[in-house]
Every structure is written in structure tokens, then in C-alpha cells.
Amino acid sequence: MYVIAHGGAGSAIEDPEPRQAVLDEAVAAGRDEQTPLDAVVETVRVLESSPRFNAGVGGSVQSDGVVRTDAGVMTSDRRVGAASSMPGVEHASEVARLVLEETPHVCLSGVHAVDLADAYDVAVDADLWSERTREQWADEEPPARDDIRAQLEWLRDDFGGAPEGDSSGDGTESTDGSDAHHESDTVGAVATDGETVAALTSTGGRWRALAGRVGDVPQVGSGFFCTHAGGASATGAGEDIVRVTLARRAVDHLELGRDAQSAAELAIEEFEDITESSAGVVVMDAEGRAGSAFNSDAMQTGRHASEDTE
Ligand SMILES: NC(=O)C[C@H](N)C(=O)O
Numbered sequence: 001m002y003v004i005a006h007g008g009a010g011s012a013i014e015d016p017e018p019r020q021a022v023l024d025e026a027v028a029a030g031r032d033e034q035t036p037l038d039a040v041v042e043t044v045r046v047l048e049s050s051p052r053f054n055a056g057v058g059g060s061v062q063s064d065g066v067v068r069t070d071a072g073v074m075t076s077d078r079r080v081g082a083a084s085s086m087p088g089v090e091h092a093s094e095v096a097r098l099v100l101e102e103t104p105h106v107c108l109s110g111v112h113a114v115d116l117a118d119a120y121d122v123a124v125d126a127d128l129w130s131e132r133t134r135e136q137w138a139d140e141e142p143p144a145r146d147d148i149r150a151q152l153e154w155l156r157d158d159f160g161g162a163p164e165g166d167s168s169g170d171g172t173e174s175t176d177g178s179d180a181h182h183e184s185d186t187v188g189a190v191a192t193d194g195e196t197v198a199a200l201t202s203t204g205g206r207w208r209a210l211a212g213r214v215g216d217v218p219q220v221g222s223g224f225f226c227t228h229a230g231g232a233s234a235t236g237a238g239e240d241i242v243r244v245t246l247a248r249r250a251v252d253h254l255e256l257g258r259d260a261q262s263a264a265e266l267a268i269e270e271f272e273d274i275t276e277s278s279a280g281v282v283v284m285d286a287e288g289r290a291g292s293a294f295n296s297d298a299m300q301t302g303r304h305a306s307e308d309t310e
Pocket residue numbers: 008009054163183184185186203204205206214215216217234235236237238239241
């Protein structure tokens with residue numbers, strides 16, 4: 001099994017090694033699986049359990065003080081499953097797989113997605129707060145939950161640009177080496193056994209987004225996409241990623257004959273030209289050749305590829 005994983009596009013961090021170790025461990029877990037779908041879920045599960053990433057435990061906090069998780073997965077036979085806005089769900093990746101495998105639909109949201117998870121014994125009462133998100137949220141002064149207009153006033157300036165991780169401009173960085181606002185560490189993976197391919201992305205979204213906000217991650221073609229040619233997982237400013245359907249763009253370039261690296265690079269170039277925002281994407285073709293590109297300061301990846309086309 002070939003696997004590539006990412007830990008989000010965002011600011012450069014001072015101490016990338018501990019996060020790299022988790023990414024490498026995640027890829028190693030995925031490599032042992034029997035199918036690409038199992039491989040991407042296993043890879044992402046490891047990342048969702050680590051508070052170093054903005055997915056599962058340690059996810060971004062929305063404007064009402066609740067952490068909600070999103071994920072989307074697609075296989076090369078064009079099966080799709082996505083789930084969004086789930087409080088208490090550490091492994092959004094598993095709920096996305098449930099939607100793909102157990103339902104006739106492609107996306108479920110909110111309490112209904114949580115109910116599906118519960119019905120299939122996926123844990124739904126996890127504490128998704130980490131030490132870091134607790135500390136950061138304690139510094140926030142959000143308006144009352146039911147005053148939506150005041151909340152929008154409070155958060156509006158954080159959006160319309162890239163999640164560089166330091167939306168306050170105070171340049172702070174947390175002790176475990178992730179960005180201060182902890183929103184650029186979305187995770188994702190693409191895997192292939194040389195026959196079929198799967199791509200999966202999972203996130204806590206963006207810091208202090210309006211409660212109920214859903215970004216690119218559970219939207220097919222935006223945060224994730226996969227065909228027989230290969231798959232892609234995107235990360236970055238979700239509001240901008242959806243405008244260009246970034247993951248689909250990268251896979252389209254594979255379909256048109258580019259290698260994984262130039263498909264990733266071209267997709268990011270086009271993304272930047274259109275949006276002037278920042279993002280990253282990892283790509284793997286059906287033979288397990290990997291590529292990645294980003295226009296943020298950094299994006300960490302882990303990979304076990306047949307070849308790096310970089
Ligand atoms: N850091 C990220 O990748 C955030 C994610 N794309 C979102 O907008 O929800």
C-alpha cells in the first residue's frame with residue numbers, strides 16, 4: 001500500500017519534528033491496511049487523535065465555544081461519503097466512511113451525522129478540547145451565543161484570507177510547535193494499492209468561525225477528490241478552496257497526463273491566481289507516485305510512495 005498524508009498548510013513552525021513523527025506513524029499505520037479506504041481512514045485516525053493537529057482532538061473552536069468536526073472521503077470508483085458539524089466526534093473520518101458505505105447519500109450533517117455515528121458504534125462523546133485550545137479560547141471574548149450579528153462583527157475580519165494560524169497578528173506560537181490559532185493543521189491522506197485509490201480529509205475547520213460553518217473539507221471536489229487516475233487532499237482557507245474546487249483540479253491534471261508533482265503545483269498556481277489566498281494539496285496517482293505543493297509558509301507531509309515525482 002502506498003500512502004501520502006499531510007498535516008495542513010499554514011505557518012512555518014519552530015519545532016516540526018514531533019508533528020513529523022506523528023505523520024510518519026500515521027502513514028505506517030495506513031500502510032498495513034488491506035484496502036486504500038481502510039488505509040486512509042487508519043492514517044487519518046492517528047492524526048485525529050493527536051492534539052497537535054486541527055482534526056478530532058484539538059480541533060478549532062467555533063464562535064459559540066463548541067468544537068465541531070468535518071471529514072470527506074472518496075474512492076476511485078466514485079463512491080463518496082462526508083459528514084460535517086459534529087460536536088463530540090473525534091473520528092470524523094469514520095463517520096465519512098459510514099456515509100459512504102452504509103447510506104445511499106453522500107453527506108450528512110450535525111446531530112444527524114452524530115446519530116449515524118452512534119448507531120454504528122463510533123464514539124460520539126469525546127472531549128475534543130486540548131490544553132492548547134482551552135488556553136486560546138480563554139483569551140477570546142466572544143459575544144453572546146444568541147447574538148449572531150454581534151458574533152459576525154467579532155469574527156468577520158478573520159476570514160476572507162488564509163488560515164495562516166496567527167489571525168490575531170500577535171505572532172505567537174504554542175509550545176508544541178503548532179500555530180497559535182490552531183486552524184491550519186487540517187489533516188488528510190491519499191492511498192493506493194496499485195489498483196484502486198482513496199482520498200480523505202478531516203478537520204476542525206477554522207478558529208472562531210460562525211457556529212455551524214462548514215468549509216471545503218466535507219465538500220467533494222474541494223477538500224478531497226479521487227478517480228481511477230489518483231486522488232488529492234487539500235488544506236488551507238476553505239472558503240477559497242471551494243471557489244476553485246482545488247482537489248478536483250489537481251486530479252483533473254493527473255487525468256490529463258501530468259505527474260503527481262506537477263498536478264499539485266499547477267493546481268496551487270491556479271488557486272493562487274484566482275483567489276490570492278493560500279492552500280496546499282497532496283496528490284497520489286494510481287501507481288503510488290506522490291506529489292505535493294503549497295503556497296503557504298509550510299506544509300508537513302508523511303509518505304510511503306512508489307516514487308516521489310518532486
Ligand atoms: N486548515 C484548513 O485546512 C482548514 C480547512 N480547509 C477549513 O477551511 O475548514
